[in-house]
Amino acid sequence: xxxxxxxxxxxxxxxxxxxxxxxxxxxxxxxxxxxxxxxxxxxxxxxxxxxxxxxxxxxxxxxxxxxxxxxxxxxxxxxxxxxxxxxxxxxxxxxxxxxxxxxxxx
Amino acid sequence: xxxxxxxxxxxxxxxxxxxxxxxxxxxxxxxxxxxxxxxxxxxxxxxxxxxxxxxxxxxxxxxxxxxxxxxxxxxxxxxxxxxxxxxxxxxxxxxxxxxxxxxxxxxxxxxxxxxxxxxxxxxxxxxxxxxxxxxxxxxxxxxxxxxxxxxxxxxxxxxxxxxxxxxxxxxxxxxxxxxxxxxxxxxxxxxxxxxxxxxxxxxxxxxxxxxxxxxxxxxxxxxxxxxxxxxxxxxxxxxxxxxxxxxxxxxxxxxxxxxxxxxxxxxxxxxxxxxxxxxxxxxxxxxxxxxxxxxxxxxxxxxxxxxxxxxxxxxxxxxxxxxxxxxxxxxxxxxxxxxxxxxxxxxxxxxxxxxxxxxxxxxxxxxxxxxxxxxxxxxxxxxxxxxxxxxxxxxxxxxxxxxxxxxxxxxxxxxxxxxxxxxxxxxxxxxxxxxxxxxxxxxxxxxxxxxxxxxxxxxxxxxxxxxxxxxxxxxx
Numbered sequence: 001x002x003x004x005x006x007x008x009x010x011x012x013x014x015x016x017x018x019x020x021x022x023x024x025x026x027x028x029x030x031x032x033x034x035x036x037x038x039x040x041x042x043x044x045x046x047x048x049x050x051x052x053x054x055x056x057x058x059x060x061x062x063x064x065x066x067x068x069x070x071x072x073x074x075x076x077x078x079x080x081x082x083x084x085x086x087x088x089x090x091x092x093x094x095x096x097x098x099x100x101x102x103x104x105x106x
Numbered sequence: 107x108x109x110x111x112x113x114x115x116x117x118x119x120x121x122x123x124x125x126x127x128x129x130x131x132x133x134x135x136x137x138x139x140x141x142x143x144x145x146x147x148x149x150x151x152x153x154x155x156x157x158x159x160x161x162x163x164x165x166x167x168x169x170x171x172x173x174x175x176x177x178x179x180x181x182x183x184x185x186x187x188x189x190x191x192x193x194x195x196x197x198x199x200x201x202x203x204x205x206x207x208x209x210x211x212x213x214x215x216x217x218x219x220x221x222x223x224x225x226x227x228x229x230x231x232x233x234x235x236x237x238x239x240x241x242x243x244x245x246x247x248x249x250x251x252x253x254x255x256x257x258x259x260x261x262x263x264x265x266x267x268x269x270x271x272x273x274x275x276x277x278x279x280x281x282x283x284x285x286x287x288x289x290x291x292x293x294x295x296x297x298x299x300x301x302x303x304x305x306x307x308x309x310x311x312x313x314x315x316x317x318x319x320x321x322x323x324x325x326x327x328x329x330x331x332x333x334x335x336x337x338x339x340x341x342x343x344x345x346x347x348x349x350x351x352x353x354x355x356x357x358x359x360x361x362x363x364x365x366x367x368x369x370x371x372x373x374x375x376x377x378x379x380x381x382x383x384x385x386x387x388x389x390x391x392x393x394x395x396x397x398x399x400x401x402x403x404x405x406x407x408x409x410x411x412x413x414x415x416x417x418x419x420x421x422x423x424x425x426x427x428x429x430x431x432x433x434x435x436x437x438x439x440x441x442x443x444x445x446x447x448x449x450x451x452x453x454x455x456x457x458x459x460x461x462x463x464x465x466x467x468x469x470x471x472x473x474x475x476x477x478x479x480x481x482x483x484x485x486x487x488x489x490x491x492x493x494x495x496x497x498x499x500x501x502x503x504x505x506x507x508x509x510x511x512x513x514x515x516x517x518x519x520x521x522x523x524x525x526x527x528x529x530x531x532x533x534x535x536x537x538x539x540x541x542x543x544x545x546x547x548x549x550x551x552x553x554x555x556x557x558x559x560x561x562x563x564x565x566x567x568x569x570x571x572x573x574x575x576x577x578x579x580x581x582x
Contacts, residue, residue: 066121074128078136080149084153087153087158090125091160091161095119095161
């Protein structure tokens with residue numbers, strides 16, 4: 001999966017806005033959009049759980065810097081599903097040692 | 107933003123640790139308010155175990171693979187890590203509360219080893235100290251978290267089953283307290299009371315009457331009855347001996363007693379001893395089940411022989427010989443064991459003769475003096491204990507109020523004999539039989555006092571059992 005092509009789904013600001021307006025209502029457009037975004041993010045978290053390439057690291061670090069991710073985690077409040085996805089992303093990119101692939105070698 | 111192949115990269119771990127502590131707080135709060143809407147147990151368990159504690163484990167693993175040269179750069183995180191460690195070990199309301207465990211339950215030899223190593227570092231070597239501290243802290247946190255993650259948070263009914271108030275946890279706690287044997291007598295006394303903590307608390311709450319003794323005695327009586335009836339049911343002949351109103355059974359019982367009496371009255375040659383002991387053993391078993399009819403008939407047979415009691419004399423002399431052999435033999439081998447067993451059988455035989463408050467045999471014991479002796483058998487039982495205690499030094503050479511272990515020279519393996527002697531005396535005096543009580547009450551109190559005031563380290567021994575039997579003798 002090339003993350004560069006899905007870059008529009010990886011904007012922390014969008015997530016912030018959607019989380020602010022989250023109403024736990026399945027018919028709300030905002031909630032549907034958020035659940036779609038979160039599904040995608042969960043896919044990213046699963047795929048980056050073990051190893052990732054340097055470009056992925058760069059994209060994720062620019063889109064989800066440490067402070068923004070902490071803010072997002074706090075915004076989810078009691079929604080444990082979203083919270084665990086953000087935590088997973090955080091632990092994959094900011095709390096774990098990853099020996100990266102050298103892209104040129106591949 | 108910077109990304110290097112070198113595993114060391116300082117990425118403001120302060121924030122990460124703060125976030126993790128915040129999340130631990132969040133999880134604890136959520137657990138307390140679990141009745142919230144949309145609370146899903148599975149999601150909660152997965153979030154607490156995989157995400158929060160999982161991230162702590164990842165971080166600690168990362169710290170542990172950092173090259174030694176870079177370690178000192180992380181020394182600024184030591185206070186934070188210490189904070190995290192204390193937070194995890196935390197108070198009752200902390201993370202451990204969710205899992206229903208104590209920090210003591212998670213302690214392991216490795217963890218203790220880390221803590222000892224940490225304490226042993228010279229504080230003047232700052233860099234070395236920092237490196238060591240960082241590694242040890244990470245190891246402790248890692249071990250703690252991995253142990254917690256294995257468990258599941260307590261939810262709903264499970265919490266009630268695993269609280270510290272359940273009987274199992276209570277018993278385990280008391281057992282652990284008693285296992286920690288102390289040299290101080292005051293602590294030992296407190297430990298003995300541990301069993302009754304719950305009862306005492308109930309007593310304080312209700313102000314009612316203590317029921318423990320009643321329950322215990324009721325249970326004991328029940329047990330005794332069940333045991334006797336079960337054993338007796340197995341042998342139809344022995345159980346039929348109990349029927350005292352049936353003349354046929356009484357004559358059968360009389361014949362049995364007469365046979366055993368005649369056999370035991372004969373010469374106690376070495377080659378016939380085995381047979382005689384087998385007979386006595388079977389007589390004891392029969393006495394245990396159908397006590398009264400056998401006692402009655404045995405007495406009848408004994409009285410028919412005249413004023414002397416040759417059978418009882420022979421058994422008594424044999425007992426004295428065996429007892430001397432058991433007392434003075436220096437090596438414990440199969441001959442000693444055989445003699446010890448025989449000695450116990452003979453002591454039990456005397457006890458069962460007077461069982462169930464049989465006044466005739468008590469009188470027989472009191473009135474008949476052995477041909478070679480000057481005092482009767484009732485007093486003789488006290489002198490038996492006196493000599494045993496003198497020979498083995500049970501009642502002297504000890505420090506009052508202290509724990510004095512018995513050594514090999516004290517022959518602690520003879521305590522069952524002392525227990526048997528006390529049982530016999532108790533049987534002779536029970537009823538109450540005033541004449542017998544008057545005979546023994548002036549004897550050897552210094553021995554009894556010395557025996558009672560001595561303490562031994564191991565509470566599960568025959569010594570304390572013998573002490574208990576002494577109490578039952580004097581407080582009937």
